[in-house]
Amino acid sequence: MAPLDPEHPQAGSGDRRSTPARDPDPREAAREAAAAARVLTRQLGRLALGAARGAGRRARQAGQGSAPLFRGFAERLRRPSPDPAPATRAPGSDLVPPRRQSGWGGRLRSRPIMALALAVVALPPILLAGLVISSFLTLPPLGGAAVDPGQRALTVEADDGRVFATRGAFRGQPLTAADLPPHLAQAIIAIEDRRFYSHWGVDLRGLLRAAWRNAVGGGVREGGSTITQQYVRLTSLTQEKTLRRKIQEALLALRVESEMSKDAILLGYLNTAYFGAGAYGVDAAARRYFGKGAKALTLPEAAMLAGLVRAPSQLAPTRNFGGAKERADVVLQTMVETGAITPDAADKARAQTITLRTPPETPPGTNYFLDMVAGDAKRLSDASGDLTVRTTLNLDLQSLAEGVVARRLDAEGAKKKAGQAALVALSKDGAILAMVGGRDYEDSQFNRATQAKRQAGSLFKLFVYLSAYEKGYTPESVLVDRPIQIGDWEPQNANNRFRGAVPLRTAFALSINTIAAQIADEVGVPAVIETARRLGVQSELPNVPSLALGSAEITLLEMTRAYAGVLADRIPVETFGIHAIRGGVPAPLYVHADPKSSAVLPGDSRTMMLDSLQAVVESGTGKAARVANIPVGGKTGTTQDYRDAWFVGLTPDLVVGVWVGNDDNSAMNRVSGGDLPATIFRDFVQRASVQMAKGRAKRPSAARAEPAPAKEPAVTAGPELRGVPEVIDTGTLAFRGRVVRLLGVEGEGGTLARQLARYLRRREVACAQGPEAQGLRCRIDGDDLASLILAAGGARASGDAPPDLLAAEEQARSERAGLWRRER
Template sequence: MPPHEPDRPQDGPAPDTRAAAREAAAAARVLGRQLGILAAGAARGAGARTRAAASGTGPLLRGLSERLRRPRPSRLATGASEAGEATRVPRRGWRGRIAGSPLLVALLALVAPPVLALTGLVVTSFLTLPPLGGAALDPGQRALTVEADDGRVFATRGAFRGQLLTAPDLPPHLAQAIIAIEDRRFYSHWGVDLRGLFRAAWRNAVGGGVREGGSTITQQYVRLTSLTQEKTLRRKVQEAFLALRVESEMSKDQILLGYLNTAYFGAGAYGVDAAARRYFGKPAKALTLPEAAMLAGLVRAPSQLAPTRNFGGAKERADVVLQTMVETGAITAEAADKARAQTITLRTPPETPPGTNYFLDMVAGDAKRLADTQGDVTVRTTLNLDLQSLAEGVVARRLDAEGTKKKAGQAALVALSKDGAILALVGGRDYEDSQFNRATQAKRQAGSLFKLFVYLTAYQKGYTPESVLVDRPVQIGDWEPQNSNNRFRGAVPLSTAFALSINTIAAQLADEVGVPAVIETARSLGVTSELPNVPSLALGSAEVTLLEMTRAYAGVLANRMPLEAYGVHAIRGGAPQPLYVHPDPKAGAALPGDTRAMMLDSLQAVVDGGTGKAARVSGIPVGGKTGTTQEYRDAWFVGVTPDLVVGIWVGNDDNSAMNRVSGGDMPAAIFRDFVQRAAAQMAKGRAKRPSAARAEPAPAAPVAASPAAELRGVPEVIDTGTLAFRGRVVRLLGVEGEGGALARQLARYLRRREVTCGPGAEAQPSSAALRCRIDGDDLAALILAAGGARASDDAPSDLLSAEEQARSERVGLWRRER
């Protein structure tokens, strides 16, 4: 069924626009040739006049002067000559009239240059027309759709192309929406709409700026397929010529399909089918009317209105498209109202959370290595979005609270499951400020964290945690290791020496078992960085990454040597068969049972009574090891629980010293903050995170409100944490309200929408704060997840999680703060 043609007359035959376009194109070619002839003739005439002026200017002026000095005979004296013949005064031609009028000369001098310049521009543009379809579309990076471990899509990268739309697949309401908002007279003009050009020029002049474009769909199509995007008059002229040509060679429906298959719709989507799949997870032929209206509204400003970035702006633009469709007769007002009332659900989150980009950078490289194929692919990753949001939140909170005072500018975190899956990865404080991944790329001295390999080697060679060595001054060659407190304890068992991180004991052990044996143990657990064969290696003088050290500790927990740390579960392309599936781990080397048990006991002693006491978590067995380098340049902690292995590094990018920050200080505290809440999240399962754009709430306790205490109605917004119902002020539980622009945005969101409020199950009897819901969703969770407020001291855990999501994604008020 052909698209609706609102401007085509209903009585009589439809105008033959292709014939008109062919005639216009032929006329344009004749015009070009005539303009070329005129320009050449004008050039030759100007040259002849220049040569004549150069050769005879002096005598001519003298002759004119003599004529002017001669006395002019009176009109009576010229009535008859001696022969009786009347003297006739000759009439002046148009040249004489122009020469005799200084005003006309001046006017011609002003008008002629721009006319000649415009003529030359038109001729040059016509003679240099590129071929139709000659513009090479940049395919760009192949598109990656990235899913979390539970299948939720949370990020995309690259350029999406989708499938080419054919006439049977084009929904009528999509064609109607595009024509209504972009080119109402599409079916009646012949490529260039002069009426539309004059209308746009007038509105832009009245509005004081560019408010409306005059390009037709045909012009936009030839610009996308045959011209560059430079904004010049020459390109506009060529655009008009090519539009005439296209209209003479293609039907209107072919032009419309070509435009829809080529236009950019934002978020890396080229073509309407790619946009439909990108935003709504469906092919273009399955689009509903409100979805089609939203896509039609994007082409004017795709980067600004992409619903993944600006859902509110895209929705407002879709409403404008629906109203325009009503004005053109494409749909009825009732159909438009029904479409506005329908909920539009995005398949992807509003925007890729900035913190996950560290993980995405790593996964993009892995995907190319594991499945280097053409075409769009979907990558199922190991990332747990709840743990990722939690990790970003605890790192940001700790650095915000203590970073300035302790001169600690950066931190990184890696959380692995027992089988090596990367559940969370924080590569730095802010990806937007620095894309350098401190978890996988930064190589720093490990300090005492490296003692894991020293003691593990010693246990394999017959030492036990009860073996006793003497803490005393030691010299190995020219090297004299020192303890951090510059004191010596005398005879101590190895379990105590490891828990307290005594340097002289570790140096003696490495010297006894041999540094090469220590290196071999480190290699067997997956350390790939360069490890120099020097005595100081025992105290972590080698530079390593956080990921490889966390991987080594996970190998001890899982009893697998080496344990692979991986971020990709599977990769799928267009075919049903996956391109890649992560293989099951192969049976490999393992630690002897008694050796592994002794090492795990030593790690737990560090947390129970050693340098890692700050990492203790109530009710969870925790082991780990601290690491601190000279002058407090690096601070590390890697901790293990029955389900997780978490590594943390804190330091500065310029390698400057911190203010006495050791591994048992900020890193251990970050570990504790993360694990004590991660355990609760993993116990209750992977709950779906809220998304402000999709109006999905954070998991919230049910609102236990009696009918008598319940408030219901359309509230006024005082601030983002305070509402008013018919004069009664209500404070939202767990929210510290913000005013200004954030409050105005909330007011627009709640406009004419009913809100129900009541006391929450977790609220204190004396508390005046209430839980409010809108369309079944928790309003406080929506506000905090969108960055519209801060969580208050009485906020329950689900609202703290919503705030951490907003902080990690840098949305709302967190966009301005670092």
């Protein structure tokens, strides 16, 4: 087809005057459109080729002034190809005249492998240059990505003032040049950036050294970022690991070095770096770990903090004290190599004992209580900044509760198909002394004591009988246990038998369903609901006859609170978990106050209700809850198909509620309220009453870095075996070839033994001389070594272990520490 030309009419045009009129053919129109498109494409190609030749001529003219060294080579590249002879073509031909290819372009076209090789070599530099330019054009502003502090920090204290948990992000005070200890600055520079004062933001020598060591080591063993680069990453960039971010980090580091002094950069880095355990900035870390400001840090403490910034989450001393101590030793050695300190100063620093002012780690089981307290603190105080919360939690009772629940479920849970349990212990005034929200917080954070609503079963009969006693019934009033029907509802007894005439005291003790249904029908279900409301039940209570047998869904805390009202003779009892909240000002931000006024139960009805509750334990369904020498009352509850089992019991000082069941509401293997729940109550109250009678048991301070064991009797005086031992296993040591077995400890090998070896490294242990058949008692820094090992979960107590060591093992089990974490 000929090009678009006035002398060459388009195909099919013809002489319209001599062609008869006919309808247009769509196919012919399509062919004409395609032909026109091809012609237009060729014309555009010719125009582009002409433009390229013009650009080449301008380039040759501009290159006349090139340096002589490159002129010959440039002229060869720019030499135009000779114009080929015009090709003869017939009129109307649409063929483009062929041109002979010459020069480098022709050579590359004739050698595609060479062209590909040149492209492979040239492409990476071109892409890198483009990435650098792009990174420069998209640089963020300095300080545009300040660390998000997250939720405000909470330091949580038990009822006796012991700190046992922290939450949130600690910010501390911004450090000034006057507050910066010289050894802290030297420690950070020695371990993070030795050439900090000599480079200009990016240390090429450090980058090459890190690259070589990582290549030789077969992995990332050393970073090449300077303190300046780390500072701009913390304050201006994200933490994504990309080449673009590294380029921007280097560019911003150069800019910061030109605008800020070295000391200002170092202070900025120390005020923003993360040191683990929620501490941002070195002052926050010093207060978090050592209970002091950064200005008061000693050399070994400064070395420990300097060692944390490389891996703060892994090395935080509250979680991994041994690892943090080893890293601090590395920092001290690096300070010696850089001349910051002498070898003697480093040795003295290593020998000093580092004491933490916070517990090694939040006990796992307390997290259910902490979740509740954190929400209450937010509601009770809206002040900004870090807060200290004094709670009602009794750590001894809490540890006991966790151990009792775990031990019972471990022993009987599988056989009885009971997967979960919850426990709440209240004082008479409503203070929450202990709370177990489930079997394992790490597996499930759902709090079954405060969030789970389950049918209460016969536990609800408290409100039925209390309503009856207020209406004139007495425990001696007699009703007939017989088949009854209330509307369409026909309640049945658990054993499907009827006892005939029964006093109410006996009916309550044996939990007879037909009697409770008759009472509710007599006094009216609305009256029962009103009694439950007065005692503090807030859940929905349907006005149906079956409510008398606990068809409503209620939380364990609600039911325990209601029973506490009967014991305290004050309704409703307001449960609470916080005594006081303090902030940065001397005056407390919140102090719990007792209610100014509250209702009371009628004297006679309360006395009769307490008598009926005692009958349950003495001769009824709650016999398993009996505790020697302690008056106990309570009530069992069991729902249909054994889906829920409850027991709430009262002693003169405590109200304890227990629930056992499964999260999926599946049936248990005939577990009633008088079975596992009553047994858990008894196990808890037996030891809790002893502890409360003696006052709070004095345990070693939770501020120590080492695990806190139970109090130990002193080692028998006499000759001692002293030295730095070799660890064979966690129950066996070797002193210069003499093997010593620790009394009451069944040693573990493997990882636990290696951890003990790191803990004892270069530390002296003293063992009392005596008969070695049963083992020796050894001490380290004044503490009994066997207790430390058992309390940390480093071993099991043997059959000959004395009571203090058994208590240490129980503490570890309740806290899921060490080997108990693996075996839960």
